[in-house]
Amino acid sequence: MSSTTIETPNYPIFITPSAGEELDRYLQQKNYTSVFVLMDENIMEHCWPALQNDSEILKEAEVLVIDAGEEQKDLEVALQLWETLTEYEADRKSLLVNIGGGVISDLGGFVAATYKRGIDYINIPTSLLAIIDASIGGKTAINLKNLKNQVGLFVEPNAIFIQTSFLQTLPPRQWLSGWAEMLKHAIVYDKGFWNEIKNIKDLNLENLEPHLRRAIEIKKEIVEIDFKEENLRKALNFGHTLGHAIESYSLENDRDFLLHGEAVAMGMLYASALSVKKGLLSQEDNLEIYEVLMRFFKPYKLSDDFISRLESLLNQDKKKDATGFNFTFVSAIGQTEIDQYCTLEFIIESIRLFK
Numbered sequence: 001m002s003s004t005t006i007e008t009p010n011y012p013i014f015i016t017p018s019a020g021e022e023l024d025r026y027l028q029q030k031n032y033t034s035v036f037v038l039m040d041e042n043i044m045e046h047c048w049p050a051l052q053n054d055s056e057i058l059k060e061a062e063v064l065v066i067d068a069g070e071e072q073k074d075l076e077v078a079l080q081l082w083e084t085l086t087e088y089e090a091d092r093k094s095l096l097v098n099i100g101g102g103v104i105s106d107l108g109g110f111v112a113a114t115y116k117r118g119i120d121y122i123n124i125p126t127s128l129l130a131i132i133d134a135s136i137g138g139k140t141a142i143n144l145k146n147l148k149n150q151v152g153l154f155v156e157p158n159a160i161f162i163q164t165s166f167l168q169t170l171p172p173r174q175w176l177s178g179w180a181e182m183l184k185h186a187i188v189y190d191k192g193f194w195n196e197i198k199n200i201k202d203l204n205l206e207n208l209e210p211h212l213r214r215a216i217e218i219k220k221e222i223v224e225i226d227f228k229e230e231n232l233r234k235a236l237n238f239g240h241t242l243g244h245a246i247e248s249y250s251l252e253n254d255r256d257f258l259l260h261g262e263a264v265a266m267g268m269l270y271a272s273a274l275s276v277k278k279g280l281l282s283q284e285d286n287l288e289i290y291e292v293l294m295r296f297f298k299p300y301k302l303s304d305d306f307i308s309r310l311e312s313l314l315n316q317d318k319k320k321d322a323t324g325f326n327f328t329f330v331s332a333i334g335q336t337e338i339d340q341y342c343t344l345e346f347i348i349e350s351i352r353l354f355k
């Protein structure tokens with residue numbers, strides 16, 4: 001992909017054939033006392049050699065490597081990272097560069113935002129999900145046991161560097177996981193974009209690369225309008241109320257548990273069906289969403305055990321308040337209705353009907 005920059009009010013997003021070279025150019029104008037790099041073991045294997053090769057600054061950086069996986073978004077790991085930064089005498093003018101998927105940008109952003117009351121951080125996202133969603137918009141967090149993103153801050157990165165060629169080594173299920181969020185961007189915000197991507201059949205760099213810029217812009221535009229998720233940004237929660245419940249349940253009960261995006265895809269199926277049941281969405285649009293999702297995602301069976309635990313799973317949702325369980329629904333492809341409250345009975349009845 002040729003070089004291009006997407007400007008946000010507070011930081012640039014560089015899309016570049018060489019994130020390492022672009023990073024060096026960017027950092028030449030900065031005055032950091034030291035540079036730290038955070039990545040997981042897979043990134044160390046697949047992306048780090050090229051980055052280090054292309055960047056003089058990264059060659060000299062202190063490298064922090066953690067295991068891969070959602071379990072790393074954890075207080076224990078954050079503590080180890082704060083301690084390592086302290087050991088290496090990172091100061092207020094140090095920089096943390098997060099290289100990896102959404103786990104690394106969420107965790108690294110959180111560690112940077114809290115270390116010495118906040119040091120600068122940069123994201124180099126390497127998964128599809130992180131490129132089009134997690135690295136953008138300044139939501140940083142760790143999980144608290146199985147409560148997703150329970151502790152965190154809104155702090156934006158200082159820059160984002162995207163090298164799409166890194167996607168060549170992304171495992172197939174991780175493509176799917178990111179694809180779910182990309183479809184979500186289209187469903188909640190941009191019917192034209194939906195029409196552009198809805199007929200894609202194979203998930204690979206060649207098919208998706210022409211559409212990445214628009215997917216990134218959608219996230220950027222929404223965050224620009226509503227950084228603190230008080231209104232429009234809630235649209236991005238489409239599929240996430242039931243999606244998070246399904247994800248938590250699957251994490252606890254399945255050996256081969258669902259990835260975040262796979263659970264969100266299931267959440268979107270149900271949120272569309274609930275949108276119809278609420279009288280908001282036409283059956284025609286619902287069917288179109290259903291058909292596109294079903295082309296890619298295996299249905300996840302919501303068992304009687306899941307339904308019996310649904311209330312406690314939904315109670316963990318951060319959007320829940322005294323009024324009830326809070327959903328984002330769609331009124332048409334490209335248009336959302338936020339703050340849609342549902343009772344547990346309504347949700348269960350709809351799930352049973354859907355089954």
Ligand SMILES: NC(=O)c1ccc[n+]([C@@H]2O[C@H](COP(=O)([O-])OP(=O)(O)OC[C@H]3O[C@@H](n4cnc5c(N)ncnc54)[C@H](O)[C@@H]3O)[C@@H](O)[C@H]2O)c1
Pocket residue numbers: 040041042043046047068069070073100101102103104106126127128129130133134135136137138139140148149166167168169170171174177178260
């Ligand atoms: N902050 C936000 O706005 C936001 C938005 C959406 C999701 N998230 C969070 O993002 C996380 C999920 O992100 P994810 O799906 O990127 O997961 P992840 O960070 O676990 O990455 C997925 C897997 O792919 C590997 N990987 C990443 N890039 C690779 C590459 N180029 N080649 C080979 N392997 C590669 C990783 O090592 C990991 O094993 C969740 O914790 C979710 O809550 C945050």
